[in-house]
Amino acid sequence: MSKVVEVSPTTRHEGHSKLVLKVNDDGIIERGDWISITPVRGVEKLAIGKTMEQVPKIASRVCGICPIAHTLAAIESMEASIGCEIPEDAYLLRLILQCANRLHSHALHEILALPDMYLPGTDTKINPFTPEEPVRSVAKRIQTLRMVGQTVGEIVGGEAVHPSNPRVGGMYTNITPRAKAKINDLAKMALPLAREQMEFMIAIYRNFQKRDWAEVGGKEIPIPKDLGYHNQGYMAVDPVYGSSSLDENPTWFPERWTEVRPWDWYMGEEEITLEDPSYPVGGTTKAGTKAWPQMEACTGVPLYDGQPVEVGPRARLVQYKNYDEKGTIGQHIAREMELMDAVYKMIEAADALNCSGAVVPDVIPQGDGSIGWAANEAPRGCDTHLAKVRNGKVEWFSMLVPTTWNFPTCSRALEGAPWQLGEMIVRGYDPCVSCATHMIVIDEDNRLVAEKLLE
């Protein structure tokens, strides 16, 4: 007899989401639904009628963790719509920004993932905020890596958090030779730290893989060897940067993308029949409460070739580097493997940059309403923005963000794990829920029927 348990809200990630899980008598998940409960804001509505310079600024304010990815994807979708090629040096500056964003975001995720892990050889969970060694030095190293990422982001992007320097057509200003030297110094300082950090984290994750149980809410929960496995495909457009409809060989294909309603995808109304007051933090939802995932979910369900796909660090490594480790730990390890790459690419791009090169084209077309898209490989995966620009004004804008793709995929990955480890599987995706929340309603012929905005 299946029971239903609900973990709401899930913690240690960005945004608000919850897990509704059908479990068997042994507490193993038979069907998992991971849904976003961040209210829909309607950013696509807000964008209509604004100038093409303003919309990327709006997109940047959807989230404070990856504003760089949203800014770049939005700007490039505008450029794709108006058919504007950017100068080489502007591209290099954007590449540096992209790497800076990835470096600080991946390091942040380590702080969020570490409390699930154990100090090797002990049964002590790691508290990243403890003043004791060895964790103290690790936390300092993480913060130094983040400082490098954000500082480089500020030098190139003009602001520490929401970049103001990128613009449609390229960048407002190039950087000085002194700034370029500074980026080089910072990146070279970060390189050995990134290596140490990657090796440390991989050792921690490997140690977790060898364990038989993890402690959750005072109980020893067995860890399955296939924690977080799923059989869905992967989607990535580039190992580092991205792709757009202006490319000679684009690597993302809008015709393979469909979006269905959560109504068709998630569970119907369920009564919660299992509760665990000892589950951190504050216990699970009380038995007798109703959960209705298909109505409560605030995201559409995007499919690629009719199936949910995984996006993110592992998807990039699978597509471009023959990486083959599955499961939650495989995901974490893939993320660590990207740390050094981000620093190397930053150094390469800074070396190639000509500080006196032009960063804006002579002419910026104003657009004729054609559709353009740009996919940026954000830290959490492929962030695709689509836009139609006419006479400098945005007529239509849509954001297809990484975690939206991962919601249905992760829901599949929950099956077969003890329900207490559900959140750990979710954290493997490093979810960022605020920007993943938006919804469209389409009929059977895939025509847009109405924007649905929930209260």
Added chain:
Amino acid sequence: MDELYPEIVIAGCGNMLFGDDGFGPEVVERLKELALPDNVKAVDVGLGGPHFCFTMLDNDVTRKLIIIDIVDFGAEPGTLTRLRAEDLPPGSYRDAHSWDLTEPLNRLKDFVDIMVIGCQPKNVPASDFEIGISKEVEDAIPRTIQVILKEIGVENGNS
């Protein structure tokens, strides 16, 4: 280790997509039009405030952090208040990663002098996006700038 962040840092927090929540970034925008002294930097930290104060303040140099944000303290819209890190009730601020901002501020307060200048908002549409600051909060911006200038020791002789 880095001279990017000077002695005094002014951080404007908030999201201009939520009406009056754009107050902090707007104040910073206007501060940047003034010639601030070399030992002061104004930053629009938008939605990244908590991450910013952990990783971007210079350990050796930064002595003062001034945070500009909206604070609901039950006054008339546009009223300003000055708070210290100790005055912020735990959990009153939630950041993106389920950490509240008061904890990092309380950890930092022994190393850096922290001051929060809060403005009572009139309109913060909870989950809907709406661009634009209400008139009352708009009128508080020049006063906020005066308070900040006084705080950082800029004397223009006109206030």
